[in-house]
Amino acid sequence: MKIGIIGAGLSGLALAQKLSKQGHTVTVFERDTQVGGLATYEDHGPFVFDRYYHVILPSDRYLLSFIREIGLADKLRWETTLTGFFVEEKMHSMSSTLEFLKFPPLSLWSKFRLATTILYCSRINDWKRLEKITVEDFLLRHSGRTTYEKMWKPLLLAKLGENYRRVSAVFIWTYIKRMFSARDSSASKEQMGHVHGGYKTVFDRLEQTIAAAGGRIALNTSVQRIAPAKGGSGVDIVTENRSEHFDKVIFTGPVNILQKVADDSLVAVEDSGHEVEYLGVLCMALVTRKPLTDFYILNIADRRIPFTGVVGMSNILDSDETAGTHLTYLPKYVLSTDAELRRPEDELQREFLDGLRLMFPDLKDEDIVSSRIHRAFKVQPLQVLNFSERIPKSATRHPDFFVHNTAQFVNNTLNNNEVIRAVEAFLEKHGDCFEPGDERSDDALVA
Ligand SMILES: Cc1cc2nc3c(=O)[nH]c(=O)nc-3n(C[C@H](O)[C@H](O)[C@H](O)COP(=O)(O)OP(=O)(O)OC[C@H]3O[C@@H](n4cnc5c(N)ncnc54)[C@H](O)[C@@H]3O)c2cc1C
Known part of the structure; x- marks a missing residue:
């Protein structure tokens, strides 16, 4: 199956690694010039460090x-x-x-x-x-x-x-x-x-694994539009230069960008009447x-x-x-x-x-x-009073389009443990939609 993922932060890359392992061919679109999103790195010359402080508990x-x-x-x-x-x-x-x-x-x-x-x-x-x-x-x-x-x-x-x-x-x-x-x-x-x-070690490994499985990470590529494929199943991703067809598409960026780029027939973002x-x-x-x-x-x-x-x-x-x-x-x-x-x-x-x-x-x-x-x-x-009632809830309307993002965390701080937990929950919930191809082991992928 050909899968398009928008966002090469930890969410997008962890999804890409897990779906690659199941035998899918994945393309990750990232608007930035390097992967990592909020957990990205800085090249200082003598060494590379996390742009923002990150620890693991x-x-x-x-x-x-x-x-x-x-x-x-x-x-x-x-x-x-x-x-x-x-x-x-x-x-x-x-x-x-x-x-x-x-x-x-x-x-x-x-x-x-x-x-x-x-x-x-x-x-x-x-x-x-x-x-x-x-x-x-x-x-x-x-x-x-x-x-x-x-x-x-x-x-x-x-x-x-x-x-x-x-x-x-x-x-x-x-x-x-x-x-x-x-x-x-x-x-x-x-x-x-x-x-x-730092997280550069993690991202290097993920990039290697995805590439070894035939996947691709398109950097400096901002997704402008996501729309249902005309006259058939699947979803098209439109960037500045081209339009590409995918069997399934997963969006991992913030909700305000989702509202801007996704066609109304793909997703409904419920207006709670409050701005987040x-x-x-x-x-x-x-x-x-x-x-x-x-x-x-x-x-x-x-x-x-x-x-x-x-x-x-x-x-x-x-x-x-x-x-x-x-x-x-x-x-x-x-x-x-x-x-x-x-x-x-x-x-x-x-x-x-x-x-x-x-x-x-x-x-x-x-x-x-x-x-x-x-x-x-x-x-x-900002988790203000009654936050869980104020967040815009997004409901996908198309069988080949999915949304996974961290704005949905209502009773947890944003951290990478939660990101991975949410990625696993996502795959468990939607596993049936991603029929496995030839399963690959990580060792085989990076060998
Ligand atoms: C100061 C700070 C300290 C932190 N400390 C910790 C810590 O100690 N421990 C911990 O576990 N976590 C920590 N975190 C949280 C951690 O960084 C996040 O949990 C994690 O990076 C979220 O990953 P994500 O992929 O869900 O989102 P993001 O990293 O936001 O990734 C989304 C990606 O989508 C891309 N994108 C958006 N729109 C488009 C588009 N239209 N086209 C293409 N690409 C697009 C963005 O460029 C971005 O790369 C910290 C964060 C910060 C800022």
């Missing part, structure tokens, strides 16, 4: 089994990581139970309330009721004002920017479920993993000669700092992955419509580096090898 079972399936188990690396808080101009480690008990900005009573909030959240099953209350009200109610201001608010700011005020309590519920699973239960230590060489707002991110990738911090993540409770967290990526990477230098990310989450996302690079650079010097006064100009601000406009939908 020990509980990411779908992602881990996919990494093993594509033969990259030997590239997995695990590190014990530290989490910190920058509060009242000081760094505090919060990486063990002991440090938690000692955390000076909180009284013992506040710590008790924090611990009970986490325990309470981890036991909630009915996430729907959490959609009705803002995350701020929920945390104030369960943890109290002091704990909220010193612990939760910096964390919300780090993850959502100022938009946290409109987000529902589902956000913190999913966050707690995911992050606390990163803790090793015996030692209460945080473990985080990555694939050696997206979070975007500004993220400085900073390469330095000296390490900046021992923490993997440093949450910030200081209004003077223009970014919302410090991610010490080098604490996870092997030193050969950054040619002996050190990689730190400084993210700032804003609404996709915010003018901040479009500000000139030099202005943002100055502001971010000035903020960084307030936190790390010893940082010298000569320690900085390079700094660059990357921008992603649509990272994930």
